[in-house]
Amino acid sequence: MEFIEVDLSASDSGEGDPKASKEDEGVADVPENNSKTGDMEEPNLEATEQQEPRRSERATKRVPPARQKGGRWTYVLVYVDDLVLCYEQERNSTEIMLKLRQNFEIKDLGPISHYLSIQVKKGKDESFLLKxxxxxxxxxxxxxxxxxxxxxxxxxxxxxxxxxxxxxxxxxxxxxxxxxxxxxxxxxxxxxxxxxxxxxxxxxxxxxxxxxxxxxxxxxxxxxTVDARLKLPRGTSMELIGFVDADWAGDESDHKSTSGSLFIYNGGTISWASKKQVVVAMSSTEAEYVTADSACQEAITH
Known part of the structure; x- marks a missing residue:
């Protein structure tokens, strides 16, 4: 699978907002970004209120985030006006680019190397390395x-x-x-x-x-460890593997346990969590069951 980064802006400037419309059909729910282009804003723990993104009426000019043609998938990853096309066949991405150009002024930035403050490098084994x-x-x-x-x-x-x-x-x-x-x-x-x-x-x-x-x-x-990379290898196993563990009563202030989980798909780590449990487990077995329950909920979403 290949990745191409695209910078998108409205072709008819002054009409609508190219950065919005979370309600558009087939478009993922994307938060507003007030930082510079290409950088996702980190959590603001000082903020007490969040402003809702402005909305647009240009729903008909959106491209679905994923499509299948000839048994091959193509995904469109959207963050405000930065898009990434993930495709298996180049001709599929070419068709999507043509559809985008009919409605937007876009700039093809070529193979992805930097996206939302993430440096992306393709390894010799065709895996993707993120840092x-x-x-x-x-x-x-x-x-x-x-x-x-x-x-x-x-x-x-x-x-x-x-x-x-x-x-x-x-x-x-x-x-x-x-x-x-x-x-x-x-x-x-x-x-x-x-x-x-x-x-x-x-x-x-x-x-x-x-x-x-x-x-x-x-x-x-x-x-x-500034150069440590998260590796997403290329493979065909399509196997989801999960690991869970719990630290029973590890916090001596309230005797609550901490749940930990990690999921690997196709050889690459795709999801992880470390979260304090909301209940006080009466045994290490109970703490493990609570952890397994939350991990199963995460697995179902994948």
């Missing part, structure tokens, strides 16, 4: 961690049990910005920091100096 080096380096520079010493793990195993320096931070805004950026990176390409960031995100309302030190540790870990 966010630029996003990580910008974050390190913003928080003064560009020259920090590297560490081998994102968090120590005794974090939840530690009692060092619980002095509340005088201002939690910096902590919120840092965790928001880490959440974005963890969600998109870095499952290895998902558990650590999930734990730290619970403290955004009232973080301590200890929590801030742990946030900086995650940044130091990312500094040493």
């Amino acid at each position: 966010q080096r630029q996003k990580i380096e910008e974050m390190l520079q913003e928080f003064g961690m560009a020259e920090a010493k590297q560490v081998n793990t994102p968090m120590t195993t005794d974090h939840l049990k530690g009692q060092d320096d619980n002095t509340p931070l005088p201002d939690n805004q910096q902590y919120q910005r840092a965790v928001g950026k880490l959440l974005f990176i963890a969600t998109v390409t870095r499952p290895d920091i998902a558990a650590a960031v999930g734990i730290l995100s619970k403290k955004v309302a009232n973080p301590s100096q200890r929590d801030w030190n742990r946030v900086k540790r995650v940044m130091r870990y990312l500094k040493g």
Whole structure:
């Protein structure tokens, strides 16, 4: 399967909004993006309200996000005015490009290499390698961690049990910005920091100096693994494999467990999660069942 990036804008400027219409038939629900083109905005933990994207009446000028012709699939991935065509046969993508040009002014950016702050590289084995080096380096520079010493793990195993320096931070805004950026990176390409960031995100309302030190540790870990890539290999197995686990009563403050899950499809990691359970499990078996239940719900969606 090949990927082509396309930049799209309205051909009849002044009529409608090319960045909207979540209700258009066959078009995925896409959030509004207020950042510069090509960069998806990371979670804003300071915001209390979200503005709904503006809507357009140009529903008839939309291309369905996926189509099948001759037994071959072609997908159109849409984020505001940035599109990615994923196709098995080049002639199918050519037909879609012609249909797009009938209604929009578009620019063919060629084989995908950078999309929504993700660097994409095609390996010699035709696998796709994803990383966010630029996003990580910008974050390190913003928080003064560009020259920090590297560490081998994102968090120590005794974090939840530690009692060092619980002095509340005088201002939690910096902590919120840092965790928001880490959440974005963890969600998109870095499952290895998902558990650590999930734990730290619970403290955004009232973080301590200890929590801030742990946030900086995650940044130091990312500094040493800035070129780590998420691999999506080419294959034909079409097999979905899931892994689940639970940390029974790992949080000593409320004795709740943490669920962890990871799914691999066709040899590539496509979904992962680390989430605190809402109930207090009375045994390790119960904690595992709760984790398995949430993982099954995720598997069904795939």
